Amino acid sequence: GAVVSQHPSRVICKSGTSVKIECRSLDFQATTMFWYRQFPKKSLMLMATSNEGSKATYEQGVEKDKFLINHASLTLSTLTVTSAHPEDSSFYICSARTAMNTGELFFGEGSRLTVL
């Protein structure tokens, strides 16, 4: 199946700094990628839909200026958590669809962010 790579898998940062998480589709082109946040022992919460070459579509309640999403190419989307605070600590997961768009999503391995 298609492979989605996420980097870094774990990151620890100080409060007030910014952190960038990358999501790459390794063997396919992804016009659409999705970013999720997962709280402990909870399901995935869709944060935003990232479209190549255009602005991301954010879900209600997600701060656009806090969570910057860039989808500059067909294989790369980035999520930048700006001025991170401890409450931003979470597990962030990206996913992507292939061009065939069968509905199946391929997920990255996730990135554990800890803000001190």
Next chain:
Amino acid sequence: AQSVTQLDSHVSVSEGTPVLLRCNYSSSYSPSLFWYVQHPNKGLQLLLKYTSAATLVKGINGFEAEFKKSETSFHLTKPSAHMSDAAEYFCVLTGGGNKLTFGTGTQLKVEL
């Protein structure tokens, strides 16, 4: 509107015994349904999917699920649980458009 209900937040089975993880859905469109598995601190891996073809779907690692429209269900089963099956399982629905709806997850525990 669409929704997914995973009826059990936790399921515990003995190794070698059958597994049943329940999922019910609601959708105004013809649904596509998926089961994903998540091991601790990992991303989600697709187990199987239903996309309007055969109603009995076989997936990886011996899992299968049956789409029952009359019951609006898509329960996940496995004849014999293995220790490595212990994980979180998510039932996911996609109806019209790109919107995916996740169930709240079922934590499967496998005991010796």
